[in-house]
Amino acid sequence: MIQIKNLHKSYKMGSSSLHVLKGIDFAVEKGELVAIMGSSGSGKSTLLNILGMLDVLDEGSYTLDDVLIKDLDETKAAKYRNKFLGFVFQSFNLINYKTAAENVSLPLYYQGVGRKERQEQAIKYLTMVGLADWSTHLPSELSGGQKQRVAIARAMASRPKVLLADEPTGALDTKTSYEVMDLIQKINQEGNTILVVTHEEDIAKMCKRIVKLKDGVIVEDIKVNQVLAADYV
Amino acid sequence: MFNRDRWQEIFETIRKNKLRTFLSGFTVALGIFIFIILFGFGNGLKNTFQEFFLDDATNTISFSPGKTSIPYDGFKSNRKIEFKNDDITDIKEQFPFFLEYITPRISRTAVVKYKNEFDNYSTRGVGPAHQFAEKTILMKGRYINESDIANKSKYAVIGRLVARDLFKQENPLGKFIDIGNSVFKVIGVFQDDGGDREERYIYIPYTTRQLLEKSNDKVDQIILAFKPQIGHSGSLVFERKLREFFKKKKSIAPKDPNGIRIRNRADQLKQNQQFANILQLIVTFVGLGTLIAGIIGISNIMVFVVKERTKELGIRKALGATPKSVIQMILQESIFITTLSGIIGMLIGVFVLKSIGVILKDYFIKNPYIDTSTALFAMLILIIFGGIAGYIPAKRAARIKPIVALRDE
Numbered sequence: 001m002i003q004i005k006n007l008h009k010s011y012k013m014g015s016s017s018l019h020v021l022k023g024i025d026f027a028v029e030k031g032e033l034v035a036i037m038g039s040s041g042s043g044k045s046t047l048l049n050i051l052g053m054l055d056v057l058d059e060g061s062y063t064l065d066d067v068l069i070k071d072l073d074e075t076k077a078a079k080y081r082n083k084f085l086g087f088v089f090q091s092f093n094l095i096n097y098k099t100a101a102e103n104v105s106l107p108l109y110y111q112g113v114g115r116k117e118r119q120e121q122a123i124k125y126l127t128m129v130g131l132a133d134w135s136t137h138l139p140s141e142l143s144g145g146q147k148q149r150v151a152i153a154r155a156m157a158s159r160p161k162v163l164l165a166d167e168p169t170g171a172l173d174t175k176t177s178y179e180v181m182d183l184i185q186k187i188n189q190e191g192n193t194i195l196v197v198t199h200e201e202d203i204a205k206m207c208k209r210i211v212k213l214k215d216g217v218i219v220e221d222i223k224v225n226q227v228l229a230a231d232y233v
Numbered sequence: 234m235f236n237r238d239r240w241q242e243i244f245e246t247i248r249k250n251k252l253r254t255f256l257s258g259f260t261v262a263l264g265i266f267i268f269i270i271l272f273g274f275g276n277g278l279k280n281t282f283q284e285f286f287l288d289d290a291t292n293t294i295s296f297s298p299g300k301t302s303i304p305y306d307g308f309k310s311n312r313k314i315e316f317k318n319d320d321i322t323d324i325k326e327q328f329p330f331f332l333e334y335i336t337p338r339i340s341r342t343a344v345v346k347y348k349n350e351f352d353n354y355s356t357r358g359v360g361p362a363h364q365f366a367e368k369t370i371l372m373k374g375r376y377i378n379e380s381d382i383a384n385k386s387k388y389a390v391i392g393r394l395v396a397r398d399l400f401k402q403e404n405p406l407g408k409f410i411d412i413g414n415s416v417f418k419v420i421g422v423f424q425d426d427g428g429d430r431e432e433r434y435i436y437i438p439y440t441t442r443q444l445l446e447k448s449n450d451k452v453d454q455i456i457l458a459f460k461p462q463i464g465h466s467g468s469l470v471f472e473r474k475l476r477e478f479f480k481k482k483k484s485i486a487p488k489d490p491n492g493i494r495i496r497n498r499a500d501q502l503k504q505n506q507q508f509a510n511i512l513q514l515i516v517t518f519v520g521l522g523t524l525i526a527g528i529i530g531i532s533n534i535m536v537f538v539v540k541e542r543t544k545e546l547g548i549r550k551a552l553g554a555t556p557k558s559v560i561q562m563i564l565q566e567s568i569f570i571t572t573l574s575g576i577i578g579m580l581i582g583v584f585v586l587k588s589i590g591v592i593l594k595d596y597f598i599k600n601p602y603i604d605t606s607t608a609l610f611a612m613l614i615l616i617i618f619g620g621i622a623g624y625i626p627a628k629r630a631a632r633i634k635p636i637v638a639l640r641d642e
Binding site for chain 2: 049052054055074075078079081082083087089093094095097098102106107109110111114115154158
């Protein structure tokens with residue numbers, strides 16, 4: 001699903017430049033649930049941003065679903081994001097004046113799906129995350145865990161090839177974190193490919209594979225026995 | 234532009250961001266409202282000015298006889314010049330090319346009586362053409378005509394205020410008044426835009442006046458109008474020729490500045506019009522200033538709006554919004570709001586202008602108005618600049634990388 005070869009990325013900081021990713025080779029198969037770990041400054045967020053086409057690479061190649069991702073202008077990146085990727089953020093990033101259902105249907109709006117179809121799909125995905133009764137509520141009326149579930153429903157609504165989650169449990173308490181991970185595991189069991197960036201060991205252990213980054217290189221890449229979040233809920 | 238889905242998205246955004254919508258709409262509405270009010274006031278001021286200075290016909294030249302100051306042709310200086318009826322016929326014969334109409338004027342004050350009411354009024358012995366020279370507007374009856382002149386009829390046309398003071402509620406037409414101990418029949422009542430003084434005159438045939446004064450043929454003053462198509466320069470030529478003609482006829486030294494006095498209204502008109510033009514310039518300047526202030530207001534609001542929405546736009550971009558769709562969304566929303574509130578501001582402005590117009594007459598603002606094309610033009614300008622003001626920050630926002638917009642603060 002994802003092939004990355006010899007990925008380099010550096011940021012210019014005035015006259016000096018900061019080399020963040022120093023040659024990363026990395027592949028993800030369809031249906032995997034991968035945790036990307038590392039301390040802050042290890043380059044894990046940069047890697048996720050490049051995977052999410054929110055940022056461009058300096059050197060190397062990135063292939064997603066057999067499409068070579070290069071020469072991205074804003075319009076093309078927007079189309080690829082819409083077609084291939086779903087995002088879940090630490091701070092949820094829901095649009096605060098739109099209801100849960102409207103938030104979920106937004107990626108479908110940019111896909112050009114009709115209004116009625118959008119509404120049906122939004123209810124379907126909200127049902128999937130267990131929030132069908134909350135579809136007309138604004139984000140401000142939802143708890144943190146509920147907001148993240150709405151965000152996951154929104155990410156899944158566009159039927160992405162890969163779901164990218166950047167610290168999805170970072171803003172949640174332990175119990176709610178496990179509920180969200182339970183949801184992510186269920187979505188993974190249905191065959192979806194998911195990458196989770198986290199710095200929490202227990203969250204990482206709920207994935208099937210852990211990739212550790214340190215100072216811009218992969219220092220460890222192991223398959224683990226998945227801990228089921230459902231056991232803790 | 235006519236995508237129903239996109240409109241629905243925009244209406245939703247407007248409905249759910251009422252304060253923001255109100256702020257930007259209010260700025261536009263206020264801008265256009267103030268523009269219309271100020272422009273209307275300016276026009277009102279111009280109207281007042283025109284009423285004060287331009288109420289008489291503007292293509293007239295008037296002559297008054299004076300006293301000579303240089304001995305000439307066997308006459309001593311300090312001789313009194315007099316105009317007579319044959320001067321008028323001479324001008325008619327000599328200058329048909331320049332002349333539009335001509336009338337004498339013989340001014341006398343007299344005590345005028347009707348029943349128990351009486352007062353001093355200025356009477357003017359005139360010919361029919363005097364009506365055009367003074368732009369007298371008849372309210373009732375008729376003006377003096379040629380047959381009145383020929384018959385030396387004892388007819389009078391009285392001013393609105395004369396009628397009010399002497400006749401009160403009575404209809405003056407056909408009634409007889411006593412002017413300096415002669416009885417005149419009232420045949421008309423007039424009004425004049427030149428103000429109260431002009432409405433206290435009484436017009437009678439000039440031949441009747443001459444008859445009353447021992448059947449002489451003397452004329453106080455001659456007023457004539459040149460054909461408008463000869464223009465200002467033509468009128469100056471006419472004036473010069475008339476001066477030459479009269480100096481020769483009345484044996485006045487060519488260099489004598491005092492024998493006759495000529496007043497060319499075209500000259501005055503030119504000065505007055507220059508003043509009116511300056512007034513117009515001030516009005517335009519004030520209007521433009523207001524518009525610019527309005528444009529700056531919208532620009533500020535738009536920058537603020539886009540800034541406030543940076544995060545939302547980042548989310549939209551992460552979900553697949555292209556830069557084009559982001560710009561389109563912001564532009565369409567801002568143009569929609571500016572157009573709608575522009576129309577509202579314009580309607581309120583026009584309405585207020587109409588309703589306070591009457592009150593303002595006392596403050597030298599008469600009949601303030603704004604023509605539709607100016608109002609629409611101002612609105613169009615506001616909409617265009619509102620669009621540009623929205624476009625620039627929208628474009629910048631569309632270029633911001635979603636990763637930057639989404640960064641936690």
